[in-house]
Amino acid sequence: NYGPWVPPFVAFLEPPTDPVGEGIGHFLGAMSIDGFRPAQDFKDHLDNWIERFKSAKTVDPDKKVIIPGEPEFAYEQERRINGIPLIDVVVHDLNQLAKKLEIEGL
Incomplete structure (x- = not known):
């Protein structure tokens, strides 16, 4: 759901009666x-938060606590070295499109 169909964030308001989706929505905001x-106070607090969570014991000792953005950062580092993996079917489709548009393919 998006726009006027986003369910309210408070329980005392009724959700829209004509939703366009399945009730899943996203919000992205940025603040200074x-x-x-x-x-610097915020950064210090965040460093403390990260240290506290990263040092937590996990139920499975073979697994570690991860924080938001950590897996994405690891993938970015790996892909800077090895490139972005592509699915053969997608490559084929893109090459067909490039041929049709008379541009260089992959």
Whole structure:
């Protein structure tokens, strides 16, 4: 759901009666940290939060605690070295499209 169909964030408001999706939606916002507190204080607090979570014991000792963005960062590093993996069917389709448009393919 998006726009006027996004369910309200408070329980006392009724959701829209004509939703366009299955109730899944996303919100992305950005705020200037220093509009709320000194940026260094925030960074120090976040470093403390990360250290606390990363040092937590897991149920399975073979697994570790990860924080948001960590897997994506690891993939980025790996793909900078080895490139982005492509699915053969997608490569074929893109090459067919490139041929049709008379541009260089993959």
